[in-house]
Structure formats: C-alpha cells, structure tokens
C-alpha cells in the first residue's frame with residue numbers, strides 16, 4: 225500500500241484513454257443532447273470540449289463522470305467499459321468550482337472528504353489528502369478554512385480535492401469562469417502543468433476559444449450534440465472546415481462568392497486595398513477602427529451588409545490610415561483562403 229505516493233505518476237504510463245462509441249443521450253421529453261458521439265481521447269492528453277450553449281458539452285462530461293447514463297452506446301476508460309458503474313468506481317474525478325468547498329471544514333478535511341465517503345480510515349485519508357495538498361503546493365494551509373484563502377488558493381484546494389482519489393481522468397466544467405482575468409491566466413498555466421506532471425487525461429468544458437487554444441492538446445468543437453471538428457488547436461484555428469468553425473473560433477472572415485463555394489480568410493491575413501487600386505477582392509466599407517493594444521481591428525461591412533474584420537499592426541495602420549465611411553477592397557493571398565464545406569446560405 226505504501227511506497228511511492230499514489231498521486232505521483234510512476235514516470236511510466238500515461239492514463240485516461242477515453243473512447244465514446246456511438247453514444248447518444250436522449251433526455252425525457254425528447255431532447256437529444258448527445259447524438260451518436262464517436263470520440264477517442266489519447267491517454268495523458270488535455271482535451272477541451274468547446275461549443276456554444278446547449279451543444280452537449282456538459283452532458284458529455286456528465287456521461288463520463290457517471291452522473292448521466294447514455295441512452296445507447298459505450299464509454300471506455302483505459303479499455304474498461306464504465307457504463308453502469310457508479311461515479312466513485314470509474315476512475316474519473318470532477319473538479320468543481322472553488323466555491324463548492326465546504327466552508328466549515330478545514331482545507332485538509334475538504335480534500336479528505338471524498339475518501340471519508342469511501343470509508344477510508346482517518347490516518348490513510350489524511351496522508352493522502354496531505355499528499356494531494358503537497359502536489360498543489362497548499363500543504364502549509366492544511367489547517368485553514370476556505371474563507372481564509374485567496375481565490376487562486378481555493379482553486380488549488382478544489383483541484384487537490386479532485387486529485388485525491390488518484391483518477392485516470394480529471395473532468396473540469398468551466399473551472400476558470402469565476403476567476404478574474406489575471407487569476408484565470410495563472411490557474412490556467414497551473415492546470416496545464418499539473419496535467420503534464422500527473423500524465424492523466426483532463427477533459428475540460430469551456431465556452432472560451434482562447435482557453436481551449438491555450439490549454440488543449442486536442443480541441444473538440446461540438447454543435448447540436450455532434451462533433452463539428454476536432455484536432456489540435458492550430459488545425460482548428462487555421463484550417464476550419466465549416467463556416468460554423470471559422471465563426472466560432474473567431475479571427476476569420478467568411479466570404480460567400482456569388483454562385484461559388486464559401487471560404488474563410490484569417491483577419492490577420494486579410495488586407496485592405498484602396499478602392500479602385502485594381503486589386504481583386506471584395507468591396508467593403510469601413511465601419512469602425514478599434515485599438516486592441518497589440519494593433520488595430522478594422523470593422524467593415526460588405527455590399528450585402530456582411531461583417532468583416534481586418535487585424536492591422538500599428539505600423540500598417542499608420543502607413544495607410546483608414547477611417548469610417550471609407551470604401552475599400554478586401555484582398556488576400558490565394559494560399560490564405562480556406563474552402564469551407566458549407567453550402568452558401570439560401571437566398572430569401
């Protein structure tokens with residue numbers, strides 16, 4: 225039982241390989257939250273489930289945790305089918321928001337709580353809770369109450385509480401949404417570091433593209449219970465397959481040529497040429513210029529009212545100033561155009 229800490233990965237094997245095989249979740253009343261989902265997640269990877277409200281992210285996470293049962297399909301964790309197993313016997317753990325800490329329990333007892341529920345004796349649960357607190361560098365605070373900690377420290381205690389059961393996969397539902405931007409950045413970096421050190425998989429639900437791009441090895445963008453596109457962050461951002469992906473990930477203009485196929489061009493690869501300069505492209509009118517700190521975002525409207533945006537460096541804007549009302553031509557290099565699978569929207 226003793227020897228190496230149960231929380232230290234034996235440098236050896238990554239854990240937490242996940243497979244969803246044709247998983248559908250239909251709620252009473254008929255809503256299909258997850259629709260024939262096939263998804264494979266490699267052991268030891270950081271996965272972000274991303275997508276608009278109602279697309280099925282949380283349901284997917286809850287199916288993995290065992291808080292929901294699939295209507296049909298199988299879910300495997302490290303090659304074991306976990307459908308039907310109670311949450312505590314799956315090898316998963318859910319990290320809840322820091323405000324879910326018990327206010328009247330010490331940090332140590334908060335972390336040991338789930339072990340107490342599993343009937344583990346006091347000495348063993350305290351030893352494991354101490355080890356989990358050491359991992360997140362919160363062991364000096366073991367005797368404090370949650371209210372005596374900063375927001376970031378509470379978040380680390382919440383993480384220790386989830387890790388104390390030595391899960392193969394950690395599930396996180398919007399773990400950073402309650403934090404201020406500075407703390408969010410710091411906790412984000414810590415999550416990534418812990419995931420690497422533990423060599424387990426993290427499945428992290430988020431609305432935020434930035435968060436997914438910053439954290440994930442693998443991004444799964446969902447739409448209406450299905451996977452719209454998945455891949456590494458660069459692939460998702462730079463090679464969107466549909467207009468939905470290009471618009472959701474942001475940073476792209478979607479163009480719909482008359483009678484042709486939709487395509488996307490990144491806002492930082494779209495150029496503004498003077499009207500009548502002879503440049504081939506799309507006519508547009510500047511509607512606004514915003515300073516972004518690292519440069520400028522120029523907002524434009526197409527002839528049919530389409531919204532476009534061009535990211536310019538300060539030097540580029542100062543070299544060729546633009547102002548609202550100015551008519552211009554949007555241009556790009558052929559290699560920066562990404563054909564999209566969508567059919568253009570049907571006319572009215």
Ligand SMILES: Nc1ncnc2c1ncn2[C@@H]1O[C@H](COP(=O)(O)OP(=O)(O)OP(=O)(O)O)[C@@H](O)[C@H]1O
Pocket residue numbers: 251252253255256257275276277278279280281282283284431
């Ligand atoms: N217990 C439930 N009973 C009935 N319908 C549900 C239930 N839980 C979720 N749904 C529906 O399933 C769909 C997916 O919900 P889910 O919570 O998984 O979405 P989400 O992507 O996590 O959304 P959000 O980002 O808003 O949290 C939604 O249409 C939702 O209304």
